[in-house]
Amino acid sequence: MNALMAEHGAYDVARIRGDFPILGERVYGKPLTYLDNGASAQKPRAVIDAIRNAYETEYANVHRGVHYLSQRATDAMESARQKVRDFLNAREDHEIIFVRGATEGINLVAASWGRANLKPGDEILLTTMEHHSNIVPWQMIRDQTGAVIKVAPIDDDGALVMEELARLIGPRTRMVAVTHVSNALGTVVPIADIIRRAHAVGAKVLIDGCQAVPHIPVDVQALDCDFYVFSGHKLYGPSGIGVLYGKAALLEAMPPYQGGGEMIETVTFQKTTYAGLPFKFEAGTPHIVGAVGLGAAIEYLGSLGLPRIAAHEHELLAYATERLAALNAIRIVGRAPEKAAILSFTLDGVHPHDIGTILDREGIAVRTGHHCAQPVMDRFDLPATVRASFGLYNTREEVDRLVAGLARVQEIFRS
Amino acid sequence: MELRDLYQDVILDHSKHPRNFGTLGPPAFEARGNNPLCGDRVTVYLTLDGDRVADVRFEAKGCAISVASASMMTELIKGRPLEEVRALFSRFHAAVTAKNAPDAANLEALDGLAALIGVRDFPTRVKCATLAWHAMSSALDGSGTTVKTE
Numbered sequence: 001m002n003a004l005m006a007e008h009g010a011y012d013v014a015r016i017r018g019d020f021p022i023l024g025e026r027v028y029g030k031p032l033t034y035l036d037n038g039a040s041a042q043k044p045r046a047v048i049d050a051i052r053n054a055y056e057t058e059y060a061n062v063h064r065g066v067h068y069l070s071q072r073a074t075d076a077m078e079s080a081r082q083k084v085r086d087f088l089n090a091r092e093d094h095e096i097i098f099v100r101g102a103t104e105g106i107n108l109v110a111a112s113w114g115r116a117n118l119k120p121g122d123e124i125l126l127t128t129m130e131h132h133s134n135i136v137p138w139q140m141i142r143d144q145t146g147a148v149i150k151v152a153p154i155d156d157d158g159a160l161v162m163e164e165l166a167r168l169i170g171p172r173t174r175m176v177a178v179t180h181v182s183n184a185l186g187t188v189v190p191i192a193d194i195i196r197r198a199h200a201v202g203a204k205v206l207i208d209g210c211q212a213v214p215h216i217p218v219d220v221q222a223l224d225c226d227f228y229v230f231s232g233h234k235l236y237g238p239s240g241i242g243v244l245y246g247k248a249a250l251l252e253a254m255p256p257y258q259g260g261g262e263m264i265e266t267v268t269f270q271k272t273t274y275a276g277l278p279f280k281f282e283a284g285t286p287h288i289v290g291a292v293g294l295g296a297a298i299e300y301l302g303s304l305g306l307p308r309i310a311a312h313e314h315e316l317l318a319y320a321t322e323r324l325a326a327l328n329a330i331r332i333v334g335r336a337p338e339k340a341a342i343l344s345f346t347l348d349g350v351h352p353h354d355i356g357t358i359l360d361r362e363g364i365a366v367r368t369g370h371h372c373a374q375p376v377m378d379r380f381d382l383p384a385t386v387r388a389s390f391g392l393y394n395t396r397e398e399v400d401r402l403v404a405g406l407a408r409v410q411e412i413f414r415s
Numbered sequence: 416m417e418l419r420d421l422y423q424d425v426i427l428d429h430s431k432h433p434r435n436f437g438t439l440g441p442p443a444f445e446a447r448g449n450n451p452l453c454g455d456r457v458t459v460y461l462t463l464d465g466d467r468v469a470d471v472r473f474e475a476k477g478c479a480i481s482v483a484s485a486s487m488m489t490e491l492i493k494g495r496p497l498e499e500v501r502a503l504f505s506r507f508h509a510a511v512t513a514k515n516a517p518d519a520a521n522l523e524a525l526d527g528l529a530a531l532i533g534v535r536d537f538p539t540r541v542k543c544a545t546l547a548w549h550a551m552s553s554a555l556d557g558s559g560t561t562v563k564t565e
């Protein structure tokens with residue numbers, strides 16, 4: 001921590017909050033307490049400005065115009081790709097495929113890699129913790145190929161049961177698709193270990209990094225993962241843009257996902273040859289300015305330093321966990337030894353939806369529901385939880401407001 | 416609009432002590448309601464006596480608003496002619512979704528449901544208040560399918 005501070009100076013949350021215009025908003029006359037970062041993060045001025053600047057000064061379609069602006073827009077988009085490559089430490093720019101978000105990235109791999117590689121009886125291994133977007137695409141390809149889905153369980157703390165997972169990885173395993181961080185529980189999954197085990201039997205691994213990239217530095221080469229996906233909007237960038245990283249050799253061998261412009265080399269009615277990476281997987285006009293915005297978000301995070309952000313959030317999570325655990329009738333759902341920035345809980349006798357409404361009137365934004373992770377809810381036999389998820393701009397004072405809001409909930413329901 | 420207008424005592428009471436909670440076996444009509452947004456689930460069971468509701472029960476896993484609304488509904492419709500039940504549902508539905516607040520006459524016509532009118536100012540909660548009613552209505556129609564509030 002000290003070395004980090006020496007490098008960047010102290011982590012000045014008050015100043016950092018000033019970078020996010022929306023944090024100055026009031027809701028129902030109360031200051032906004034935004035604790036729904038797991039659903040989507042707010043945008044710093046650097047991102048908003050980059051988007052405006054792109055539209056105002058360097059916008060045209062990419063990769064097709066000979067004119068000045070098209071070249072500028074193409075350069076801007078390709079420079080964003082380089083920023084993503086650096087961010088993930090991928091080997092090549094063209095291993096970075098721009099997609100709409102994690103959902104599209106997973107669908108792309110399931111459909112393209114899955115159709116080319118899965119045979120009846122082949123196994124896809126998931127975990128109980130997956131977001132629906134890392135379940136449903138695999139079910140769709142299962143139904144098309146006759147592959148089988150296996151599910152690695154979690155324990156009562158919400159940690160993955162590694163012995164079970166190890167037992168489930170076998171000679172028929174072709175794909176292991178796991179989240180890096182659980183969006184419903186906050187559990188950090190030991191993906192390096194999982195990747196090693198999967199590779200030992202020749203299986204490929206897709207990591208859903210949606211909830212990880214805002215908090216944990218990722219090095220896809222060191223991890224040796226085959227695919228890694230994330231969404232821009234949870235990383236303080238725009239929605240509608242996301243990233244699929246894939247090892248070049250795998251991506252090259254995969255058939256295209258969608259057909260159209262941009263992804264071709266030559267087209268005749270008899271035969272079409274496809275463009276090389278990354279364009280083979282980027283059919284149609286992409287979200288050009290979204291990519292620029294994502295690049296700006298990555299640059300912004302770099303300026304703060306992800307390890308410093310992680311340290312700040314870790315401290316907040318520990319503080320929030322301690323304060324909530326001290327309240328009567330609160331049950332924290334997800335107490336894995338390693339967690340990132342997410343605190344899911346229930347309150348005896350009060351449904352999460354009612355808690356969400358009451359907190360909302362206090363200006364506190366949390367998510368309530370099943371968090372698109374119904375198997376997790378079933379595992380804990382809960383219909384829903386309340387989820388507070390922290391971002392780089394949250395403060396201890398906001399945690400205090402959450403605690404006061406929960407006291408208000410209890411007051412209303414006690415009467 | 417204060418939270419207290421939504422979470423009135425009568426609503427909290429029904430949510431903590433739901434009336435007519437339970438099931439009815441065959442030949443009861445049965446229909447489920449699902450609110451995927453918050454995970455509310457309610458099942459309504461109905462028996463008829465000619466064109467009256469003879470008995471009604473419900474089971475629910477849901478928020479205070481959806482449970483209270485279901486509980487209040489069962490009290491109101493038990494023994495009532497179907498025609499009145501349908502009319503009450505449409506008055507209630509109109510009242511919680513209308514742009515303008517209901518006037519005194521409307522409130523009067525809502526029987527005991529006036530306490531639920533507070534959801535008007537909490538748009539995300541309107542579906543919770545109408546969930547059991549939709550399920551009841553689909554049970555009456557004999558379709559018995561799961562209704563979703565979307």
Ligand SMILES: Cc1ncc(COP(=O)(O)O)c(C=O)c1O
Nearest residue numbers: 101102103131133183208210231
């Ligand atoms: C773990 C996880 N995976 C996938 C997704 C889907 O992301 P998107 O909706 O941006 O495609 C989310 C977002 O909620 C998530 O939290």
